[in-house]
Amino acid sequence: MPLKKRSLTxxxxxxxxxxxxxxxxxxxxxxxxxxxxxxxxxxxxxxxxRGGGAEATVAxxxxxxxxxxxxxxxxxxxxxxxxxxKLFSLEYDAGWVRPQPRL
Amino acid sequence: MSFYIDPHIHMISRTTDDYQRMAYAQCAAVSEPxxxxxxxxxxxxxFHDYFRSLTDFEPRRAAQFHIRHYCWLCxxxxxxxxxxLSREVIAMIPEFLHMPNVLGIGEIGLNKNxxxxxxxxxxxxxLAAKTDELILIHTPHLEDKYKGTRMIVDMLKNDPRVKPHxxxxxxxxxxxxxxxxDGGFWCGMTLYPTTKCTPARAxxxxxxxxxxxxxxxxxxxxxxxxxxxxxEFIQEMKRRGHSEADIRKVVYDNPLAFWRxxxxxxxWPPEPSRNGTATPQTAKAGY
Numbered sequence: 001m002p003l004k005k006r007s008l009t010x011x012x013x014x015x016x017x018x019x020x021x022x023x024x025x026x027x028x029x030x031x032x033x034x035x036x037x038x039x040x041x042x043x044x045x046x047x048x049x050r051g052g053g054a055e056a057t058v059a060x061x062x063x064x065x066x067x068x069x070x071x072x073x074x075x076x077x078x079x080x081x082x083x084x085x086k087l088f089s090l091e092y093d094a095g096w097v098r099p100q101p102r103l
Numbered sequence: 104m105s106f107y108i109d110p111h112i113h114m115i116s117r118t119t120d121d122y123q124r125m126a127y128a129q130c131a132a133v134s135e136p137x138x139x140x141x142x143x144x145x146x147x148x149x150f151h152d153y154f155r156s157l158t159d160f161e162p163r164r165a166a167q168f169h170i171r172h173y174c175w176l177c178x179x180x181x182x183x184x185x186x187x188l189s190r191e192v193i194a195m196i197p198e199f200l201h202m203p204n205v206l207g208i209g210e211i212g213l214n215k216n217x218x219x220x221x222x223x224x225x226x227x228x229x230l231a232a233k234t235d236e237l238i239l240i241h242t243p244h245l246e247d248k249y250k251g252t253r254m255i256v257d258m259l260k261n262d263p264r265v266k267p268h269x270x271x272x273x274x275x276x277x278x279x280x281x282x283x284x285d286g287g288f289w290c291g292m293t294l295y296p297t298t299k300c301t302p303a304r305a306x307x308x309x310x311x312x313x314x315x316x317x318x319x320x321x322x323x324x325x326x327x328x329x330x331x332x333x334x335e336f337i338q339e340m341k342r343r344g345h346s347e348a349d350i351r352k353v354v355y356d357n358p359l360a361f362w363r364x365x366x367x368x369x370x371w372p373p374e375p376s377r378n379g380t381a382t383p384q385t386a387k388a389g390y
Contacts, residue, residue, distance in 0.1 A: 017310070018313060030303075082277040085248075085276055089246055089250065090247060090249065092249060092253040093250075094253075099222045099258070101229060103263070103264070
């Protein structure tokens, strides 16, 4: 299946403050790492699927999050790692009751 | 290879061989925060012995390899659920604050973001404020990290005595690094398998936020961890073509600049330069 074309230019990364590797070199250097880790995720999903009671895990919130994380990987946003971190994070309540300093 | 500092490593859990390997890799200095021993200690006396180890035995063990050893004192967040014990330990800490290798209070923080943990965190801030100590902060793991880091920043900002430039928020990752930097705090990235940052992701973070007020550490401890994680980070920086100056800033100059604010700080003797004259800003090892 052909991959969808994406516009991942430097302008997509306005927050970068240091010079990253040129994209082609980054792809050269990290392609095998990405391949290896995608295979790890695939193998983990296969492992879960092979086990007894696999059907029950489909609705497990952890599996739901893994699927949502894969959706993030397929997106174009430049901060995929940060988005996945937040996906796996608990909600913050700004109104939590703080202890007070003893001034 | 140039010198580096590991500003967060639990050497009490590591072998003497690890000190030797770190020395081979040009480790100039470490700092060891007080932490959880893998089990909840039952008495304040247990912490007293632990603090003796951090302030006496470990500096001597490190010095055999010309590595400077510094430490931070506290009761960690995992044991802070026991507020009574925590208060006994906090009351004992001033006895050790004058020791020459003590940098300040740490690693205080949150673990499961509970009310008791927050209470004990605030009481550590109260202790630090009495003598204006540096503060090193542990942020929670995994799904608790974002919420816990937000809560920690809330408490720091709620306390007018806290000076952000005297606080380091540790274990930052992609979703928390800006919470620390935007608040004016220092921050640390921990290179630790599975639960924290890989060296490659840590370099990604540096590329996105720059090299100011940020450092890298191994947090090597009794878990699966690597006391040579900072040299691995250095290799990753080199692999991406980053300059020696940028590398040195993150792994040496930044931790040293943060530590130099400590109340007990004594400047290191000048490091001989390559042409035989002393250079004023650098040093390598030994008290």
